[in-house]
Amino acid sequence: MHVRIDAKYLAAAIIAVLVALPFTASTSLLYMLGLAFIFVVYAVSWDIVAGYTGQVNLGHTVFIGIGAYTTALLNTSRLGIELSAPVWLTILAGGVNALSFGLVIGIICLRLRGYYLALVTAILPLIFIQIANVYSGVFGGYEGFSVGLGKSLATDLKLRYYIALLFMLISIAAMYIVVKSKIGIKLRAVRDDEELAEAVGIDVVKYKLIAFCISAFFAGLAGAMTVHYRLTVGVDLFDIPLMLAIVLGVIIGGIGTFYGAIVGGFAIYIAKNWFFRIIAESLAVPVSDDFLLYLLLIALIIKAPEGIVNRVKAFLSSKTTKQ
Amino acid sequence: MGLAEVIVLGSIIGGIWALVASGFSLVFGVARILNFAHGTYFALGAYVAVVLNSALKNFMSDCFSLILSIILSIFIVGFIGVAVYKVCIRPVKMYGVMIILVTLAIALLFEEILLTTFRDTPISVPFPLSGVVSIAGVPVPYTRLVALVVAILVIALLDRFINATRTGKEILATSQDSEAAMLVGIDVERIYVIVTFVSAALAALAGILYSQIYAVNPQTAIRVLIYAFAIVILGGLGSVRGSIIAAFIIGFMQVAVSIALEARWSEIAAMLAIIAILIVRPRGLMGVE
Numbered sequence: 075m076h077v078r079i080d081a082k083y084l085a086a087a088i089i090a091v092l093v094a095l096p097f098t099a100s101t102s103l104l105y106m107l108g109l110a111f112i113f114v115v116y117a118v119s120w121d122i123v124a125g126y127t128g129q130v131n132l133g134h135t136v137f138i139g140i141g142a143y144t145t146a147l148l149n150t151s152r153l154g155i156e157l158s159a160p161v162w163l164t165i166l167a168g169g170v171n172a173l174s175f176g177l178v179i180g181i182i183c184l185r186l187r188g189y190y191l192a193l194v195t196a197i198l199p200l201i202f203i204q205i206a207n208v209y210s211g212v213f214g215g216y217e218g219f220s221v222g223l224g225k226s227l228a229t230d231l232k233l234r235y236y237i238a239l240l241f242m243l244i245s246i247a248a249m250y251i252v253v254k255s256k257i258g259i260k261l262r263a264v265r266d267d268e269e270l271a272e273a274v275g276i277d278v279v280k281y282k283l284i285a286f287c288i289s290a291f292f293a294g295l296a297g298a299m300t301v302h303y304r305l306t307v308g309v310d311l312f313d314i315p316l317m318l319a320i321v322l323g324v325i326i327g328g329i330g331t332f333y334g335a336i337v338g339g340f341a342i343y344i345a346k347n348w349f350f351r352i353i354a355e356s357l358a359v360p361v362s363d364d365f366l367l368y369l370l371l372i373a374l375i376i377k378a379p380e381g382i383v384n385r386v387k388a389f390l391s392s393k394t395t396k397q
Numbered sequence: 398m399g400l401a402e403v404i405v406l407g408s409i410i411g412g413i414w415a416l417v418a419s420g421f422s423l424v425f426g427v428a429r430i431l432n433f434a435h436g437t438y439f440a441l442g443a444y445v446a447v448v449l450n451s452a453l454k455n456f457m458s459d460c461f462s463l464i465l466s467i468i469l470s471i472f473i474v475g476f477i478g479v480a481v482y483k484v485c486i487r488p489v490k491m492y493g494v495m496i497i498l499v500t501l502a503i504a505l506l507f508e509e510i511l512l513t514t515f516r517d518t519p520i521s522v523p524f525p526l527s528g529v530v531s532i533a534g535v536p537v538p539y540t541r542l543v544a545l546v547v548a549i550l551v552i553a554l555l556d557r558f559i560n561a562t563r564t565g566k567e568i569l570a571t572s573q574d575s576e577a578a579m580l581v582g583i584d585v586e587r588i589y590v591i592v593t594f595v596s597a598a599l600a601a602l603a604g605i606l607y608s609q610i611y612a613v614n615p616q617t618a619i620r621v622l623i624y625a626f627a628i629v630i631l632g633g634l635g636s637v638r639g640s641i642i643a644a645f646i647i648g649f650m651q652v653a654v655s656i657a658l659e660a661r662w663s664e665i666a667a668m669l670a671i672i673a674i675l676i677v678r679p680r681g682l683m684g685v686e
Contacts, residue, residue, distance in 0.1 A: 130494045132501075182672060189431055189634060192497050193626050194671065196433070200623055201668040208661055314619065315505060321498055360513050368506040375499045376488045 081333075092239055096232040104231055108238035108303055110343040115245045115296035116316075117323045117339025118332070122249060122289045124321075125330025126258065127282050128265035129184065132317060133195035134293055139202055139312035140175050141168035141294030143213065146307035149225045152212050161225055165298040172294020173287050180286035184279060199312045206309050218308025227302045234303060241299055245292050246336060252288055253332055261285050265330070315364055319346060322371045342367075403653045405535040409610075411648025412548030416603035417621060418628035418640040419555060420596030426635030427572040427592045429493070430486055433500040435600055436621035437507045438474050442601025443608035444511060446470035446522045460525050467522070471601045478597025479590055487589075504618055511615035519612030522605050544606040551602065552641060555595070559637065568592060572635065620664065624651075627667040631674055 096104055120134045145168040147153050149161065157164075183194055206213035213219075228234045252258055260281050263271040272278050301307045310316060319342055327338025350363035421435045449466035456462070481503060489495040526539045559565040570578040571588045579585050604613060604621075628647050632639030647667060654666040 130497070132497070182676060186675060189425075189493070190630065190675070192431065192494065193630060193634075194675065196497070196501075197623050197626055197668060197671070200619065201665055204661070204664050208665070314501065318498070318502060318505065325498075362509060362513070365506065365509045365513075368502045368509065371502040372485055372499055372506065375495050375502070376485060 089243070093236075096235055101231055104235045106344070106347055108235045109300070109347075110340055111238040111242035112296050112299050112303065113320075113323075113343040114242050114336055114339040115292055115299075116320050117327075117335040117342075118246060118249055119289045119292040119296065120320050121324050121329065121332065121335035122253070122292075123285050124324065125332075125335070126253060126261040126265060127285045129282060129286075130192050131183075131195045131286070131289070132192055132321075133179070133198035134289070134320060135199045135312050135314075135317045136179070136195075136202055137172040137176060137290040137293035138297035138300075138316070139199065139309070141165075141172040141297030142301045142307045142311045143206075144168040144171040144294070145298040146219070146221050146301050147212070149221050150219070152214075152219070161227065161302055165295060165302065168298030168301075169291045169295035172297070173291040176287045176290025176294075177283070180283045180290075184282045184286065199314065199317065202312050203309045206312070214308070216309055218306055218310075220306045221301060223305065225302055226305055227299070238299065238303060241295075245295065249288070249292060250332065257281065257284060262330075315367075318371060319343070319367065322367070322374070325374065345370075399656075401533040402535050402656065403649055405532050405537060406541075407649035407652040408645060409537070409541045409545045409648070410651055411645035412545045412552070413603050413607050414624055414628055414648055415552055415641045415644035416548055416599045416606075417625050418632070418644045419552065419637050420599035421625050422629050422632065422635055422637050422640040423559075423568075424592055424596045425629070426637065427568055428490075428589045430482075430490070430593075431493075431497050431500070432486075432596070433497055433622065434481060434503040434507070435500075435596070435625055436618040437504045438478055438597040438600035439604035439607070439621045440511065440613050440615065440618040441477065441507065442470055442474050442604035443520060443522055443613040444515065445473050445601070446605050447520050447608075450523065459523075463523060463525060467605055470605065471598045474601035475594040475598035478593045478600075481597075482590065482593040504622075508615045508618055511618075515615070517614050517616065519614040520608065521612045522608045524609045538610075540609045544610060547602070547606060551599070555599070555637075558595075564588075564591065623664050623667055627671050630671050 116138060123129050123131050145164040148157050148159065148164040148167060183191055186194060207215050227237045260276050263276055264278050264281055268278055297311055323339035323342035324335045326342060327334030346363055346367050350366040354361050354363045354366060417439060421432065424430050424432055446466050449469055450463055453462035453466050485499050485503060486496055489499055524540045528539050529536045530542060559568055567583045568588055570583060571585055575585050607613065624647060628643045629640055631646060632643030650666060650670065651663045654663045
């Protein structure tokens with residue numbers, strides 16, 4: 075196992091393929107890939123909190139949904155105000171709004187430990203879904219609403235694909251810089267041993283909150299991007315199935331490894347929206363793609379709770395040490 | 398109207414929530430399992446009872462088939478709970494967070510199964526008696542009265558079971574310190590199985606009673622979790638008595654909110670209550686470590 079491929083060259087090769095793809099791929103594949111790029115940002119931003127601080131935030135979709143609804147409401151007159159701001163500005167507003175929610179939720183929730191944190195964050199999305207339903211005049215109820223063709227990222231699908239790709243690359247780069255900085259090191263110290271981190275003078279709560287806010291900001295941006303990519307907003311962006319798909323992606327890739335969230339997030343989105351759909355249609359029994367996704371998730375968790383990549387790594391290193 | 402209504406109707410829904418939350422709390426207190434599939438057992442209880450009843454009533458009198466299918470449903474869901482524990486939860490028991498994810502996935506899996514089999518039309522377990530009694534000037538249909546009586550009886554039985562039987566004492570010992578319990582010769586794994594069975598069966602009973610008053614659809618499984626969480630956070634994770642008290646508080650609050658505002662606000666109110674409690678007491682009212 076001494077065949078080392080330099081990560082830089084590999085990344086460059088993958089990006090080159092993704093840039094060249096619109097010239098050969100079908101429009102439906104391109105459309106799906108664009109959404110997969112945005113999904114990768116959901117996954118990486120979740121991993122910032124889960125993998126780097128060890129806090130299990132099951133309410134990540136709250137930030138995605140808030141980003142999405144912020145930009146959607148700013149671009150329609152459903153709030154009763156007519157704003158003619160450029161789309162990129164309202165997307166940014168989505169990110170900032172998610173960040174402010176992240177700050178408030180973080181201040182309340184990060185005092186809680188382990189189980190209580192998971193319990194509370196798990197119900198947060200359900201509450202937002204309920205609010206969207208109660209005020210269906212504004213939020214469009216369960217179905218949501220459309221922002222209109224004029225508010226698209228770009229009317230040309232190829233251009234939209236490139237914008238989504240660029241968005242993913244910039245977001246990943248930004249989060250990578252954070253993770254590799256001193257902040258990232260302190261975050262990992264907090265994850266590995268909170269008391270020890272506190273003892274060496276790291277303000278544990280402050281760094282958890284920083285991670286929470288970064289995570290919320292990028293999730294909010296990605297949620298807003300989704301709206302202008304697919305032109306609709308709905309409570310599915312808040313809902314538990316999306317949360318589980320994000321978690322599944324990060325677990326498959328390996329939690330807290332950064333690249334794991336990228337690879338796993340991308341793979342799971344493609345699997346769910348392409349392979350599982352084909353399999354579900356070809357089966358005689360009426361099952362949905364979601365059903366297959368949950369089965370896969372359960373099987374994966376039972377067989378490899380610490381992440382497939384870590385499992386494979388452990389397997390390989392045990393092989394090499396034996397030789 | 399007003400206060401009497403809140404107390405009477407609140408205790409009825411509170412009794413049902415007490416069944417749900419005491420089981421949820423028991424499993425966490427004893428086995429440290431945070432079971433997000435608990436609401437699924439609630440919904441399954443109603444569905445299995447309805448299916449069994451429609452099959453059985455061809456062979457026997459309506460009343461007898463109803464009682465038989467309710468009892469069978471409670472046992473079947475109890476065994477489903479044990480199966481879920483043995484197949485899915487035990488392999489990941491040392492990874493606390495994975496328990497949450499795997500049970501959440503199970504909850505969504507069952508929701509998908511129920512949706513494809515029964516669509517999302519709400520179902521109700523039939524109730525043989527019709528009529529209304531007046532309690533403190535509040536008209537209470539027999540369905541609700543029976544639900545309250547059954548809930549209180551079962552909770553009293555559960556309390557006796559935990560505090561006065563040998564198995565109950567083993568359960569208490571395991572919840573206090575599972576390793577020490579093992580050292581004194583308690584089969585901890587057997588205790589876990591018993592506790593998961595009791596917990597799932599209680600949820601199934603609650604689901605049946607609930608569906609006789611209101612109705613259950615596949616999405617109920619997740620919605621019930623909001624109340625279960627609110628109750629256990631209020632009462633403290635792992636404290637069964639705390640959950641029972643908290644269940645009635647949440648029941649009163651729910652009815653009060655429904656009267657003052659509208660029923661759809663009660664979940665939001667429950668959530669706000671959770672946040673308020675956690676700001677004041679991050680470990681709930683009577684929580685365990």
